[in-house]
Amino acid sequence: MQEERQPMGSESLGTLLRSWRDGTFSEIWADWKWIWGYTKRYRRAVWFYTILGVASSTLGLVSAVASKYSIDIITGYDSDRLWFVITVMVASALVGLLLSSVTSRISTKISLRVNNDIQAEVFDRLLGADWKSLNDFASGDLLSRLSTDAGAVSSSAIRWLPDLVVSVYTFIATLAVILHYDWIMALLALASAPFLLLTSRRLIRGMRTHQQEVRQVGSRLMSYETETLHNLDAIKGFGITGRYGAGLRQRQEEFRRASLDYNLFSIRTEILMSVLGSAVQMAAFGYCLYLLWSGKILYGTMTLFLSQGTKLSSAFNALVRTVPSFLSASVSARRIRDLFALEPEPVLPDDGLDRQASRGFTVAAEGVSYGYAPRQLVLTRADFRAAPGETVALVGPSGGGKTTTIRLLLGLVRPQEGRAYLQAADGRQVEMNAGLRRYFSYVPQGNTLLSGTIADNLRMVKPDADDRQLREALEAACAWDFVSAMDGGLNASVGEHGHGLSEGQAQRIAIARALLRDAPVLLLDEATSALDVTTERTILRNLAARYPHKTCIVTTHRPTVISLCRRVYQVSGGRMELLDNDRAQRLAMDF
Ligand SMILES: Nc1ncnc2c1ncn2[C@@H]1O[C@H](COP(=O)(O)OP(=O)(O)OP(=O)(O)O)[C@@H](O)[C@H]1O
Incomplete structure (x- = not known):
């Protein structure tokens, strides 16, 4: 029997989607759906935070364009509009500074509130959880989830989406400004994208595995510390404090190894990104020199290209950097969801029994x-x-x-x-x-x-x-x-x-x-x-x-x-x- 052939394009899209839809990604998807649902009540604050971020990024762009004009004016000896341009430049820089300070203050406030809310809710769940299911957790593990994981979720839940929106916006707006002056330059700026798309799946899975490992080993370490302190009298009584000190060091070593492995993975990823970014920047710089040499652009435009090139690559880095925090939040969310999923103790109606x-x-x-x-x-x-x-x-x-x-x-x-x-x-x-x-x-x-x-x-x-x-x-x-x-x-x-x-x-x-x-x-x-x-x-x-x-x-x-x-x-x-x-x-x- 002959298999029904799919059109070429949809077949490769299907393969791509299937490869992304394996266990890891459906887990990440489920974790983030939970975070998204959980932070519903803070949605207005998150949007406000996002708008502030976009506004401050826009002001940065305005300031950059104004500085291009000021250079062109100075090198062209056209001093009539100079004061206007300088005023726009200084004002946009000052308002940008103000906005970024307000944004930082607001995000800290919200993330503290979310952290407290998650901790209090998890605490309530633990108190009301079924005795038997709660017994499966060591107290150190519970403590680690209550502190470390709640913290990771609260900071990411609030910041991640706005940071992503602001990075994407900054990236697109900067690209649009460059595109306005030269499309080849804009194309050069995007040169690393296909490579990243191809490697992203491996990078994401590796990162998530390392993060899970670090959290688990961290939990084991905390459980060991809690249990040792809880039974200190017995340990001292047997004169085996030395053995417990050695036990702690052994677990610390496991934690150190897991953290260093993750660190090595991050360094390798960073190097890859930096090499890629530098290659793109150099190509853009060379092309910029060529444009100036051939008289196609002025000094001001070249300054704009160079500054916006840097901005583009930092926006791109910020975009890439949202991935680890996205994954870290998802790993923590999973560990907190385990606690939210604890079966609650049943309470049956007993009308009038008090009498x-x-x-x-x-x-x-x-x-x-x-x-x-x-x-x-x-x-x-x-x-x-x-x-x-x-x-x-x-x-x-x-x-x-x-x-x-x-x-x-x-x-x-x-x-x-x-x-x-x-x-x-x-x-x-x-x-x-x-x-x-x-x-x-x-x-x-x-x-x-x-x-x-x-x-x-x-x-x-x-x-x-x-x-x-x-x-x-x-x-x-x-x-x-x-x-x-x-x-x-x-x-x-x-x-x-x-x-x-x-x-x-x-x-x-x-x-x-x-x-x-x-x-x-x-x-x-x-x-x-x-x-x-x-x-x-x-x-x-x-x-x-x-x-x-x-x-x-x-x-x-x-x-x-x-x-x-x-x-x-x-x-x-x-x-x-x-x-x-x-x-x-x-x-x-x-x-
Ligand atoms: N949390 C638990 N999880 C699994 N098994 C348990 C748990 N608690 C007790 N058991 C098991 O149930 C059995 C009865 O234990 P239980 O504590 O009820 O005995 P007990 O008569 O109160 O003992 P004791 O006089 O020493 O206090 C034991 O075999 C024990 O191993």
Whole structure:
């Protein structure tokens, strides 16, 4: 069968388009579509910025033409129009200066605003993102995207299009001025264009690959620094700071190598452009001398050609230079889009549930199965129930699935089978979701205090709490004695992660914070693990006596806690088992 032949011209155009439409370019296209959509709200400012740029470029041209006339006037001894021409020259230069200063000020203002907006929006997305998808990112990587990538997008998003428009305009206007005086000269100025068109695809792809590599290695470096600083005590404790110093240097070396590779690629590209530009300029200069020698142009026109030739090549360079910033913005946009694409936590409607809050809530799971990885279930068809006024324990070996159960009850992760729900006193049931967390007070494992005063840490969950309420919560958590003895009392400062407090003191403040929130459900995940037995018992008794209607769920390895609980669930080997009284007592004795 004979293939249908396309006309020659459209076939080569088709091949060209196909070769441009490979993965790289469709990615760049998608990234820029996103940037374009994102910056819609700043469009008016961008146009204003563009108009200022075009005006300042026009004034530059006016000044150049005026200087041509002034030279022609002087060399021709025609002094009548000299003052007019000089006035135009000086005025256009001054107004041009003013415009470029205003443009710089405006662009800085807009790009700062865009940067803040992107950072704030990404930050909000991170806070509202689904727990599991957020867990795929290292904190250093997130920080790098928040700072470096947001900065690259914000500066390019605002400047790139105006810069492109101004460069294209300057290029065309300058070319038009030259064309007005001599078309061969204009043609010479364009001599490098076909070569650039042919090489552009390779250059663009190379540049994008290098930029992606530099960003990824930069992110890895930042993740390493963040994690090391986060775990400094452990690293020092093992006496392995030297190894971590070496680790940093190794990652720095990777970053240095990636950056230098990119730099080499840029230098090669620059050399290529400069050689090309110089060849074109020399040809133009030679042709200019020929025109002057043959008496076809005057000195003024020659000055105009030379100055505009330089301007043309710098406009052309500016045009070429928009490519790396265009690509850099697209690489950063992709990394930010990854964060925008994070699945948000679902919030389900729970009309009128607030009216039931004073009567407490039952927390329940029925036939729940869950695993972090496919075919590796941590829980299989688990049942669980904790009613208002009950303290229920989750026990089991380390890695058994206690914290995972808490995550399911908080709606941080969702069951792959079965359901976890909150049941109000009127019998209404609402599946666990982010919206229900207002009914929970949660004390997670580990130190969760933030830098600031003790009062700041407590008011984090109830900003309008007065000092009396803070004191009551601290008393219930057996923390008031040591807080009142601290210099500054409630206003004593603590560092990041409760630096300046003992582990047990930090735990007691975290419990006080949960109590201050006064939510119907209290979740304590190993929240008393660092306390002595007497203090632990006192706190649990305080809870039962002062908050008799709360639903309280604790995960623990301690017998002290088990003996105070209404029910005990053992989570182990993927199963959740409700222990009868005897087994619970035996378990408490076995510890
Ligand atoms: N973020 C996570 N991603 C993947 N797997 C996880 C994650 N968190 C926990 N797991 C896995 O789930 C299982 C249960 O962990 P979980 O933290 O629920 O145990 P636990 O009973 O609370 O342990 P511990 O008493 O040591 O706190 C473990 O095998 C663990 O490896």
